[in-house]
Amino acid sequence: MARPYNAFAGGDVGRIEALSDGIFAFAATLLVVDFHTPEAADMHSEAQLLAALSASAPRLIPWLMSLMTLGIFWIGQQTQLNLLERSNRDLSWLHLVFLAVVTALPFTTRLLADFLTYRTAFLVYWANIFLIGACLYATWSYAERAKLIREDAHGETSRAVKRRIVIAQSLYAVGALAGLVSVPVGIAFIILIQLNYAAAPRLPFLWRL
Amino acid sequence: MARPYNAFAGGDVGRIEALSDGIFAFAATLLVVDFHTPEAADMHSEAQLLAALSASAPRLIPWLMSLMTLGIFWIGQQTQLNLLERSNRDLSWLHLVFLAVVTALPFTTRLLADFLTYRTAFLVYWANIFLIGACLYATWSYAERAKLIREDAHGETSRAVKRRIVIAQSLYAVGALAGLVSVPVGIAFIILIQLNYAAAPRLPFLWRL
Amino acid sequence: MARPYNAFAGGDVGRIEALSDGIFAFAATLLVVDFHTPEAADMHSEAQLLAALSASAPRLIPWLMSLMTLGIFWIGQQTQLNLLERSNRDLSWLHLVFLAVVTALPFTTRLLADFLTYRTAFLVYWANIFLIGACLYATWSYAERAKLIREDAHGETSRAVKRRIVIAQSLYAVGALAGLVSVPVGIAFIILIQLNYAAAPRLPFLWRL
Amino acid sequence: MARPYNAFAGGDVGRIEALSDGIFAFAATLLVVDFHTPEAADMHSEAQLLAALSASAPRLIPWLMSLMTLGIFWIGQQTQLNLLERSNRDLSWLHLVFLAVVTALPFTTRLLADFLTYRTAFLVYWANIFLIGACLYATWSYAERAKLIREDAHGETSRAVKRRIVIAQSLYAVGALAGLVSVPVGIAFIILIQLNYAAAPRLPFLWRL
Numbered sequence: 001m002a003r004p005y006n007a008f009a010g011g012d013v014g015r016i017e018a019l020s021d022g023i024f025a026f027a028a029t030l031l032v033v034d035f036h037t038p039e040a041a042d043m044h045s046e047a048q049l050l051a052a053l054s055a056s057a058p059r060l061i062p063w064l065m066s067l068m069t070l071g072i073f074w075i076g077q078q079t080q081l082n083l084l085e086r087s088n089r090d091l092s093w094l095h096l097v098f099l100a101v102v103t104a105l106p107f108t109t110r111l112l113a114d115f116l117t118y119r120t121a122f123l124v125y126w127a128n129i130f131l132i133g134a135c136l137y138a139t140w141s142y143a144e145r146a147k148l149i150r151e152d153a154h155g156e157t158s159r160a161v162k163r164r165i166v167i168a169q170s171l172y173a174v175g176a177l178a179g180l181v182s183v184p185v186g187i188a189f190i191i192l193i194q195l196n197y198a199a200a201p202r203l204p205f206l207w208r209l
Numbered sequence: 210m211a212r213p214y215n216a217f218a219g220g221d222v223g224r225i226e227a228l229s230d231g232i233f234a235f236a237a238t239l240l241v242v243d244f245h246t247p248e249a250a251d252m253h254s255e256a257q258l259l260a261a262l263s264a265s266a267p268r269l270i271p272w273l274m275s276l277m278t279l280g281i282f283w284i285g286q287q288t289q290l291n292l293l294e295r296s297n298r299d300l301s302w303l304h305l306v307f308l309a310v311v312t313a314l315p316f317t318t319r320l321l322a323d324f325l326t327y328r329t330a331f332l333v334y335w336a337n338i339f340l341i342g343a344c345l346y347a348t349w350s351y352a353e354r355a356k357l358i359r360e361d362a363h364g365e366t367s368r369a370v371k372r373r374i375v376i377a378q379s380l381y382a383v384g385a386l387a388g389l390v391s392v393p394v395g396i397a398f399i400i401l402i403q404l405n406y407a408a409a410p411r412l413p414f415l416w417r418l
Numbered sequence: 419m420a421r422p423y424n425a426f427a428g429g430d431v432g433r434i435e436a437l438s439d440g441i442f443a444f445a446a447t448l449l450v451v452d453f454h455t456p457e458a459a460d461m462h463s464e465a466q467l468l469a470a471l472s473a474s475a476p477r478l479i480p481w482l483m484s485l486m487t488l489g490i491f492w493i494g495q496q497t498q499l500n501l502l503e504r505s506n507r508d509l510s511w512l513h514l515v516f517l518a519v520v521t522a523l524p525f526t527t528r529l530l531a532d533f534l535t536y537r538t539a540f541l542v543y544w545a546n547i548f549l550i551g552a553c554l555y556a557t558w559s560y561a562e563r564a565k566l567i568r569e570d571a572h573g574e575t576s577r578a579v580k581r582r583i584v585i586a587q588s589l590y591a592v593g594a595l596a597g598l599v600s601v602p603v604g605i606a607f608i609i610l611i612q613l614n615y616a617a618a619p620r621l622p623f624l625w626r627l
Numbered sequence: 628m629a630r631p632y633n634a635f636a637g638g639d640v641g642r643i644e645a646l647s648d649g650i651f652a653f654a655a656t657l658l659v660v661d662f663h664t665p666e667a668a669d670m671h672s673e674a675q676l677l678a679a680l681s682a683s684a685p686r687l688i689p690w691l692m693s694l695m696t697l698g699i700f701w702i703g704q705q706t707q708l709n710l711l712e713r714s715n716r717d718l719s720w721l722h723l724v725f726l727a728v729v730t731a732l733p734f735t736t737r738l739l740a741d742f743l744t745y746r747t748a749f750l751v752y753w754a755n756i757f758l759i760g761a762c763l764y765a766t767w768s769y770a771e772r773a774k775l776i777r778e779d780a781h782g783e784t785s786r787a788v789k790r791r792i793v794i795a796q797s798l799y800a801v802g803a804l805a806g807l808v809s810v811p812v813g814i815a816f817i818i819l820i821q822l823n824y825a826a827a828p829r830l831p832f833l834w835r836l
Contacts, residue, residue, distance in 0.1 A: 444653055
């Protein structure tokens with residue numbers, strides 16, 4: 001009987017890591033491409049240049065959000081991969097779906113920067129965060145079910161990985177609801193959530209999240 | 210007698226892997242650059258923005274096709290590289306040709322997105338998939354002939370690697386023929402083939418493909 | 419009691435290296451995207467093309483500055499990472515902040531190239547160098563405080579790492595002050611500092627910097 | 628006495644490799660960004676689209692040249708790095724200069740594609756190849772002088788590395804001279820040289836080059 005190709009395809013954790021590093025690196029660098037410099041022909045003084053730069057300062061907000069989003073999920077995925085015993089082709093594909101949703105972030109960031117007061121742009125951005133989180137949950141629960149995770153990652157560690165994603169996504173969803181009422185409030189809420197995850201303050205309650 | 214340079218040049222499998230990860234990562238991220246946000250000056254309401262975004266939704270189709278194409282061939286090449294005992298400069302060059310054809314994908318994707326109903330654009334896109342597959346077949350048959358593959362990869366495994374490519378490319382060719390009659394049917398057919406390879410459903414017949 | 423996620427998240431030095439290589443590689447290559455070729459329709463002779471190319475030669479100055487900036491900090495961060503015993507999630511985040519500031523360099527480079535005689539553009543560029551340096555100082559002093567550095571990197575080596583950054587940033591600050599008086603002088607001064615760090619001439623005084 | 632920073636900075640061959648893979652991968656993928664799709668509004672039939680695509684077919688020539696240039700020097704640098712015993716900060720900087728010249732290739736390629744019949748564009752392109760080769764010669768002769776290469780790489784192997792670069796650059800220089808008379812002849816000559824290095828035919832004379 002013929003040996004099925006799928007029995008030996010994929011399965012290299014190191015390659016998933018390397019591909020992920022490339023994608024996160026490009027996505028982060030690509031964000032800056034959307035910062036356009038003022039037209040040189042329109043600028044006639046230092047004051048004009050400064051004014052033009054200040055006028056595009058609000059674009060910094062989605063930029064910082066996206067840098068934090070990339071950082072949070074880069075570390076989140078890294079933590080999962082470090083807990084894997086091995087991979088297989090199905091898990092590789094789930095990580096490819098995760099990465100595909102990550103590559104959409106430069107677009108949703110630009111959309112939010114161009115339409116910073118529009119609920120539509122804000123919800124598309126939130127949907128991107130939600131999908132990244134949902135994929136990361138899927139990769140872990142598949143890895144656990146398929147017995148691809150390390151012996152010591154079962155039980156408490158596995159529950160912490162899943163709890164982390166569920167709590168974070170619940171908070172983001174509250175931010176999305178707040179954004180339905182007022183987009184600036186929604187954005188501020190999401191930034192606060194991200195700062196909490198990035199800075200991980202040693203406050204007893206927040207550290208547990 | 211002088212030692213020929215070609216006797217010791219190239220030959221590092223790890224470097225081929227790292228270069229490939231960079232190229233696949235960048236090609237995947239580059240696909241999103243083609244999603245343009247609507248002109249801010251033209252949008253005056255949420256409804257207008259939503260309508261403008263919906264109008265460019267068909268671009269999602271070639272995007273998803275190309276993400277799957279990249280995923281399928283990234284895993285396909287990875288599987289081959291994992292089965293290598295070592296490399297040499299000729300095999301490195303064959304992989305460089307394979308990667309060169311992969312870098313063309315962002316262009317053919319954009320062409321198809323811009324001309325989604327044109328047979329010309331569809332056939333150019335299919336030709337890209339065909340060339341990637343043909344190169345991947347060439348890397349393997351050269352590696353086997355030059356005795357660069359692992360002991361246990363000869364015989365059944367090697368036949369599975371080649372059978373996989375031949376069957377997939379035959380299916381894509383049927384999709385190309387269908388596209389000659391109707392481009393939407395051709396695109397739908399190719400997407401179904403790709404979903405099969407990405408999801409690898411456990412149906413006895415499809416799993417064997 | 420539940421196991422806190424933050425106790426086992428992040429902490430992989432190899433992944434920081436790989437992400438950094440991707441970001442520095444992409445930022446360096448992106449710099450060239452700002453070199454526009456002359457409009458083909460406007461050129462009617464070799465002399466015209468040569469004149470058009472010469473006219474944009476001043477853009478080479480910020481380009482070379484930024485290539486040196488990237489090189490200096492790529493080696494600076496690499497040296498730190500080589501001296502680490504291990505990492506943790508807080509140090510990973512500090513390196514992510516460092517990398518985020520690095521990704522801004524293609525923008526500040528373009529701004530300086532577009533407004534080569536403007537103090538505003540020059541100071542924004544200097545601020546970018548300053549922030550990269552400040553982050554690199556922060557990563558090291560945190561790593562030392564959190565006992566993440568190698569046994570033999572304490573004491574003299576650690577002092578050399580910090581002294582290096584402080585002296586370099588002091589020199590850049592002098593360059594920034596010079597630029598307040600005359601932007602060309604400020605740029606020339608910064609280029610000389612960078613050439614010193616890149617070429618590391620074996621002059622007793624400069625080698626110690 | 629204070630420990631000089633330069634005594635322990637840089638020196639990681641693996642990091643040079645990873646940075647190089649990122650830069651070559653990005654430069655190769657970036658080449659395709661210059662292929663513009665025809666304006667959708669201007670195309671009204673398959674024939675028009677096919678004609679528009681054919682009209683930009685000459686751009687394929689510099690594209691293929693640059694892919695081969697990248698491949699040749701990626702393998703050339705890889706071969707050198709494989710022969711290193713270790714690195715130091717000076718050698719790291721020489722490789723950074725080499726990589727900086729590589730990042731210029733997408734620009735010189737675009738220039739040649741836009742001005743395919745101009746001697747100026749052709750000579751700028753050739754100058755880029757020449758500088759990449761000169762840097763690669765410099766990295767090796769420095770590495771040899773500074774005793775950074777492996778024991779078994781001295782003597783015959785080292786001479787082969789240097790002879791390779793000198794002969795190749797001599798051939799490219801002949802191509803440049805031919806281009807002074809006729810640009811198409813110069814381009815054809817360089818492509819033939821590159822095909823020889825890429826394909827490495829087993830002809831006794833050419834294999835020795």
